[in-house]
Amino acid sequence: MGAPAMTQTTPAHLEYVLRLGDAALIHGQRLSEWCGHAPVLEEDLALANMALDFVGQARMLLSHAGTLEGKGRDEDTLAFLRHEGQYRNPTLCEMPNTDFAHTMIKGFLLGSFNLLMWSRLCGSSDKALAAIAAKSLKEARYHAEHTGDWVIRLGDGSEESHRRAQAALDILWPYTNELFAANPTDDAAAAAGVGPAWSELAEAWEAAVLPVLQQATLTVPARTPFQTYGKFGRHSEHLGHLLAVMQHLPRSFPGATW
């Protein structure tokens, strides 16, 4: 993105964009772990395609974040040369793939969120962000549809696929609390018109997600006070391992290109 920095970049604005960028990056990295391991060739390509969509979004968002920050950090520096505590993705994104059901449940929960998010961000006061949103929205529609169809197939499928889908939902559902937890960064970004406070999306997200889970004959866990703080850089034990793999090459061979 060659767009010049906004005249006034607030810390909240930068933080808001970093959250979006890191969410895409870490989710994309996780999906890419499936490459060559998916249950069937068709799904292997679908997962790799989705991973590339997210990595592409991450490139645009992190590149934009680097511009907003104005300290000369480019997308690669932000993606590969930060430490664990500097990543701003919600914890849900870094949760392990575990099995195909986990991956599809997680992809659906996040995908439905992304769909709402990008719809709103198309009207961002940050024109570069609005342009990224317009492109990403199309991809998000497909992600939500593909993963949503799988959630129904698995949940309303065989005894084993139902059991695995339910287990995945039970584990991952509490992590969605973090998506909608109010915080000052969101308030400031929303006030500036950068984008919605994520908490504003909670109602629409449930309206999109619950009918699909119901059709999948899955039992939605009761809400608990469980809270994670990946958006603030306090991550689960899983992110460090993911970063070790993801950062290995650029840290071993600084400036490597191919």
Place this chain on the structure above:
Amino acid sequence: MERKEWPLWEIFIRSKNGLDHKHCGSVHATDARMALQVARDVYTRRQEGVSIWAVRAEDIVASDPDAKPELFDPAEDKIYRHPTFYKLPDEVDHM
């Protein structure tokens, strides 16, 4: 061991408006929605198409390869069936 394969679907892609759908391969999928989705992922990753058809392979009726002599050979010597004696205007594409 019993193998539970997903149904096979034949995939046809139209590369651009105005052209016809061409067979490009097949995918395994549990249902029609999934067939279209995975066909999109397998066959249009490099902008190869603007439209996808998926057809259950078992719904395609095929001619018998052994019946080639009686089906196709009789056309061999009927050259007058080729419309090569007409001049087409240049604007007529894809004939």
